[in-house]
Amino acid sequence: MTSGDEGVGVDVALNEVDVASVRAYSDVAAAHADGPVEVEADSCSETEAFPSSEESALLSGMSDGDGDSPHLVSSKRQRSDSASSASRADTPACKKRDGSTKLYINGYEFTRATVTQVKISYRCSYYRSQSCKAKLEFIAAIMDYDFANSIPHTCVPPSLRTLPDREEAGVRDVTVAMKSEVDKLATTTVATPLQxxxxxxxxxxxxAEANTVVRGMARGQVIKRVHHARALHYGADVHGRVEVPPLVNVKNTGMLFLQFHHVWGNTNNELDRVVGWANPSLLNLLRYxxxxxxxxxxxxxxxxxFGQCVVVMVYDRGTKLYIPVFFVLCTSKSYDTYWNLLQFVSNACGEPIKPKEVVCDFESALINAASDWFxxxxxxxxxxxxxxACKRRMLKYRLHKDQVKVAMLPGFLDMLTVIDKSKISPQGIDWVKNAIQERCKKDNITYSSTKWTSFWKYFERTWLKLLPPKFWNVHGYSKSVVARTNNPLERFNRxxxxxxxxxxxxxxxxxxxVEDISRRRVQLRNDISLGRAKPPNRAERYELPCPVELSDRVDEGAEAVV
Incomplete structure (x- = not known):
């Protein structure tokens, strides 16, 4: 078999078939030069390279010429049964067809596309599915394939798309192992899907080795599988996750970190929920x-x-640490919620809590519940x-930030927290009003009288009636007590x-x-107890203004000057 390009070196299995086919049609044409010739496709060889009976363009005859270089002559095919019978009677027997429309070269598959007087064209069998433009032609003049002008393949041959042994071909499939690992991490850790x-x-x-292709799950598949695995494991309700491992336990232990989870219906026909967590090693601190x-x-x-997080903290005299014991999530801020919260905390400790002092936020429902429970x-x-709280209210009334800054300076609004409770109204309030006004005038800051009037109405309504001075005025307390009761909350908030x-x-x-915070507090207490760490040695300080002298007479309360 000859080749149109000596440097191609391609194994062509059907070259002799195409040459034999052209010569066979030459003999047919010579025997039927005076009339049309019809070759029945089913009687031809499967290896024949000429068109089948179903194709529209057929070679029906050839003119006189050299046997090695025939000139093909086209003629109309006769469709009648009589003409077909006559043609078959005079036509030499053809070889049985053997895959005449397919051509395989170096693992690539060609399909016969067109047949003309001078050539037979083949194109890639995957030109539609993979848009491959590969093309090869058989030239009748040279009776050979034109490899020099062929168009190369851009598709992936079937031999490479179907690998019988991926390990031998350098492909490692880890899909099954990845699925198992993702399911395990999703149900045994609290890591995010991206983590x-x-x-x-x-x-x-x-x-592990070079030139190794790893086949596994994509990023989107992993994230989707994490959500699906957790939905099956924990259920549709997100709150169900808190009651099963790993979230229910202290990390790397069998101790329960979740202490209580309660739901009840309130007076508005809505559900209230409280969920509390505490490290069991810290519960003893509440039993003193x-x-x-x-x-x-x-x-x-x-x-x-949830609506808010309530932190229950205690001072540990042995290690001089302020320890957050309970972290409680609540859906509301009602009296019933705080009452139930304190009850659930006491039940978790196993005995009633007996504090000497309760330091809490200025919220009427919380203060009332704490007063009734203790x-x-x-x-x-x-x-x-x-x-x-006062600063937020000033900003709500749209007081300028410079005026708010003056009111928050030491010795202005906080003066009301250190003077005698009986002189807060009206002497103390009048003194603070004059002090703020004089400082604004000194610093060239515009004083908004109307907005300040609204604020002082709020102050009297909230901090004199709803929350009386006994809750926020520290007159008569030592500085050490004030520092000990106020610094821890501010510090832990940060x-x-x-x-x-x-x-x-x-x-x-x-x-x-919060589990990490609690566990670290346990470790720090143990280190201090065993001498591996020193207790904090800072002196508790809280800057309080020096109380001003106010007259007992109501009409003289505003005469003090900053």
């Missing part, structure tokens, strides 16, 4: 008598399905929250916000973060 993807990606997509109990509500770290304890409001970073985390991330 799970990073872990399995690092584990499976690092080939005459402790100082801190109850603080925060909102920045709360998951979307009737023998002194309820002390946190001055940090007092100033925060620590808690820093631990979460972004506000309103997901419920699993919230549990993971």
């Amino acid at each position: 799970i993807w990073d872990e399995v990606r690092a584990k499976y997509y690092t080939p 008598e005459n402790i100082t109990l801190f109850v603080d509500g925060t909102f920045r770290c709360v998951p979307d399905t 009737p023998q304890a002194a309820i002390i409001g946190c001055l940090f929250h007092f100033k925060q 620590e808690l916000n820093a631990a979460f970073g972004t506000p309103h985390p997901s419920l699993p991330r919230f549990i993971q973060t």
Whole structure:
């Protein structure tokens, strides 16, 4: 077999077939020069390279010429049965067809496309599915394939698309192993789907040998499988996740971190929910008598399905640490919610809590619930929250930030927290009004009389009637007591916000973060007890203004000057 290009070196199986086919048609044409010739496709060889009976263009005859270079002559085919019979009677027997429309070269598959007087054209069998433009022609003049002008393949040959042995071909399939690992991480850890993807990606997509192809799950498939696995394992309700491992336990232990989870219907026909977590190693701190109990509500770290997080903290005299014992998520801020919360905390401790002092946020429902639950304890409001609440109200009344800054300076609004309770109204309030007005005048700051009037009405309504001065005025307390009861809440509030970073985390991330805080407190207490760490040696300070002297007479209360 000859080749049109000596450098191609391609194994062509059907070259002799095409040459024989052309010569066979030459003999037929010579025998039927005076009339049309019809060759029945079914009687021809399967290896014949000429068109079948179903194709529209056929070679029906050839003119006189050299046997090695025949000139093909076209004629109309006769469709009648008589003409077909006559033609078959005079036509020499053809070889049985053997795959005449297919051509295989180097693993690629060609299909015969067109037949003309001078050539037979073949194109890639996957020109539609893979848009391959490969083309090869058989030239009648030279009786050979024109490899020099052929168009190369752009498709993937079937021999490479179907690999009988992937391991021998350098392909490692880790799909099954990845699915098993993703399911395990989704149900035994609190990692996010992206964190799970990073872990399995690092584990499976690092080939041990060069030139190794790893076949496994894509990023989107892993993330989708994590959500699906957790939905099957925990159920559709996100709150169900808190009651099964790993979120229900202290990390790497069998101790329960979840202490209670209660739901009840309120007076508005809505469901209220409280969920409390505590490290069992810290519960003993609440069983001592005459402790100082801190109850603080925060909102920045709360998951979307809850209203606030209440932190129950206690001072540990042995290690001189302020320990957050309970983290409780609540859906509402009602009296019933706080009452139930304190009851559930006491039940988790196994015995009633007997504090000497209860330091809490300035919220009427919380203060009332704490007063009723601990009737023998002194309820002390946190001055940090007092100033925060007043500042938020000033901004709500659209007071300029420069005026608000003056009011928050030491010795202005906080003067009301250190003077005698009986002189707060009207002498103390009048003194603070004049002090703020004089300072604004001194600093060339515009004083908004109308807006300040609205604020002082709010102050009298809220801080004199709803929350009387006994909760926020520290007149008569020593500075050490004030510092001990106010600094811890402010300090832990900053620590808690820093631990979460972004506000309103997901419920699993919230549990993971507070569990880490509790576990580290346990480790620190143990280290201090065993001498591996020293207790904090800082002196508690809280800057309070020096109380001004106010007259007992109501009409002279405003005569003090800053």
